[in-house]
Amino acid sequence: MKLIVLTVPGIIYTYNYFSDAQFKCPGKDGQYEDSRQCDKYYECVDGIATEKICPDGLVFDPLIRKRNKCDQPFNVDCGDRAELQPAQPKTVCPRQNGFFSHEDPAVCNKFYNCIHGDAIEITCTAGLHFDEYSGTCVWPDSAGRQGCNQISNTLKDGFKCPTDGQKDANGNLVIHPKFAHPTDCQRFYVCLNGVEPRDLGCQVGEVYNEESQRCDAPENVPGCEDWYKDEPAPAAQPKKN
Incomplete structure (x- = not known):
């Protein structure tokens, strides 16, 4: 030039x-x-x-x-500066650097962070979709993406996260609410971001306390006091001479 x-x-x-x-x-x-x-x-x-x-x-x-x-x-607000250099794509990266949607348009909860053409796949927090315009994971209605695969929000035993959410003692919405299992004192559910259920359990000897929302001793949870009553007693260890 x-x-x-x-x-x-x-x-x-x-x-x-x-x-x-x-x-x-x-x-x-x-x-x-x-x-x-x-x-x-x-x-x-x-x-x-x-x-x-x-x-x-x-x-x-x-x-x-x-x-x-x-x-x-x-x-960056480019304004009228709309032109760009020709793209230099590599593998799944449309350009050498940036955050880009998954190559499958139906996969909305995953995206790539491309650095010098090397891609790192990232999965959004449960219930969120990747928004290329903001470079972050947002709620599906904010992302506005069409044709996304529907992630099942129902567990095998039929549990679904309540739509009305759960509030703490101060009236604030709990981000990851927990719920007791209806028939199993040892098990409980966690709803990630209030929408994606996970089936979890306390360690043996403890039961889930819905009031404190943590695993507790059976005697502290009404209705679960005798949950381990029928468990076989641990075998006696031989005495050492």
């Missing part, structure tokens, strides 16, 4: 001869965005501009108060 440099007292203007939008360095050194391409920027040193490109998948944010101003697209 041919550069034409014009010197004016106190300021040096640098032009890209074949550029449609001729960039002019301001008086202060620094990094400045391109007017049309969001991942392109110019570094001005002593009034001379050097054209640079962010790593594939990242875009330039002139508002970041640090040296490296290339960031994830969901953190």
Whole structure:
């Protein structure tokens, strides 16, 4: 690329001869965005501009108060700077860097963190879907994705998480509420994010206390006092001489 440099007292203007939008360095050194391409920027040193490109998948944010101003697209308002460098896909990564949806559009609870083309698969917390526009896992109605596989919210014994949730003593909604098993004192259920059930159990010798929401001694849980009464007594250990 041919550069034409014009010197004016106190300021040096640098032009890209074949550029449609001729960039002019301001008086202060620094990094400045391109007017049309969001991942392109110019570094001005002593009034001379050097054209640079962010790593594939990242875009330039002139508002970041640090040296490296290339960031994830969901953190940057590109405005009219809609153009980007050609993508450099690798395996499941549409671009070398960034957070991307699973290649199967029906798998909405998994996504990839791509770093220099190497993908790390991540699974959202139970009940959430990945939203590429924010780069985070959100509730399905916020993600608004269509055609997602429905994860079964019913256990084999028929338990489903109550839709009205569960509140603590202060009236706040419990994020991962617990529920006692209707017939088994040792077992209980946990509803992850209030929607995805898990069947869990206390260690042998303890039962689930719904009042304290933890495993407890049988004598502290009305109705479960005799839960282990019929358990065979442990075999006597031979005496050592």
